[in-house]
Amino acid sequence: MRPQELRIVGIRGLPMVRPGDDLPRLLVEGMKKQGLAFHDGDVIVLSQKIVSKAQGRFFRLRDLLPSRRAVEIAKRTKKDPRFVQAVLNESSEVLRADGEALIVRTKNGITCLNAGLDRSNVEGQGTYSLLPFDPDAEALWIKKRIKLLTGRKVAVLICDTFSRPFRSGQVEFAIGLAGLNPIEDYRGKKDLFGHRLRFKFVSLADELACAAELVMGQGDEGIPAALIRGFNSKRLGSSNSKSLIVSRSIDLFRGTI
């Protein structure tokens, strides 16, 4: 059963997040400033950047010593070898490294540019942020902490902006989650004319992440979180983001690009 109506609200009242900050508390307080409070069944979407900031997931280029491999890849991709070393530290596999792109599979299984390292909205010269450490565990902790602070059962989704094959422009992917089923499986259900659907299973988590991005800020607008209200509670439940990853050997698109 689909929801009648979704509301998506950007959470504007957050201060600059710093390492060690109690992010769930900042969210609750930020929402309060906007006249909002959590309801049971709300989905709260957080940009990777504030989660990484609260975790202190930064590095400075000057603290890295590049390996021979990093130096070699840096030459091919015209990047700083220390930056390449940081990317390699986060990666399980390098898929492309040449003039245009350094594309890897991260240790968490996400295929993306530069292992998600970037310096946008990060303070300090030569300072970059890493993706959060264990985003599923972090989402679960945030969910539990919101329950403790407010008594409300919410779902939590951590997202980041990624490029994709075939399509122009970036979209959001869910990189960590708690309290919702990331996939809705229609296979075996009947359509309008009683045919069984054979292929349809929808990535709700990535769709929620995209929906949230529409009210979140890139750049200097400072809207690093969104509240989604009205999402069907039957879609909630305990899960994690692992089911969103396709392993290379069974990827339908193998060899197409």
Place this chain on the structure above:
Amino acid sequence: MRPQELRIVGIRGLPMVRPGDDLPRLLVEGMKKQGLAFHDGDVIVLSQKIVSKAQGRFFRLRDLLPSRRAVEIAKRTKKDPRFVQAVLNESSEVLRADGEALIVRTKNGITCLNAGLDRSNVEGQGTYSLLPFDPDAEALWIKKRIKLLTGRKVAVLICDTFSRPFRSGQVEFAIGLAGLNPIEDYRGKKDLFGHRLRFKFVSLADELACAAELVMGQGDEGIPAALIRGFNSKRLGSSNSKSLIVSRSIDLFRGTI
């Protein structure tokens, strides 16, 4: 400037759409049944299926005569050669054809399974729907017709559900649009600390499509359209879906899968 709040409402009052139906009129009437009316700046998202139905974009397997190439691909993919012929008719290039998948680039540039042909929610044994003919032109016509019927300036987006590399589950892509800029380009803008953003350009059209899918139906629920209200009017404007397509030769992910 990001919107404060988005509302996303599934449009439930549509009848079964048939070839030749005046889809914009059905939308206006369907919304009226729900107590809704179009506002300037609304984004109306339509599933490919109702647009194809209104255009009469169907074929029956028994009407197709497979070529030798279709027969050969059908053997490799264990599909009906007439179905394969229909896929080839819609495609500019076959990217993968083996036991697991028939992946093509359509004449409109979309990389997908089976050129978007399917029979879910289509009436009649052996009858399949094709993607709409010229979805951008169709979106523009729907936009103009809604203006004529209601006096309101809306944006129109036609979407379909597609599989993607690397990620599990399907999401919506915008395959045709009118009245909105599909991409928001942040490159050159400043972040919280005054750094210039170098890479960020977001596919708003695909994000809107994903947001709409959260209230639309796949199976037998019959919610083939959604209204998105609160989308920033600065993001509206005249455009089409061509800028959402990356040509193969410049695809950053070339060789990664």
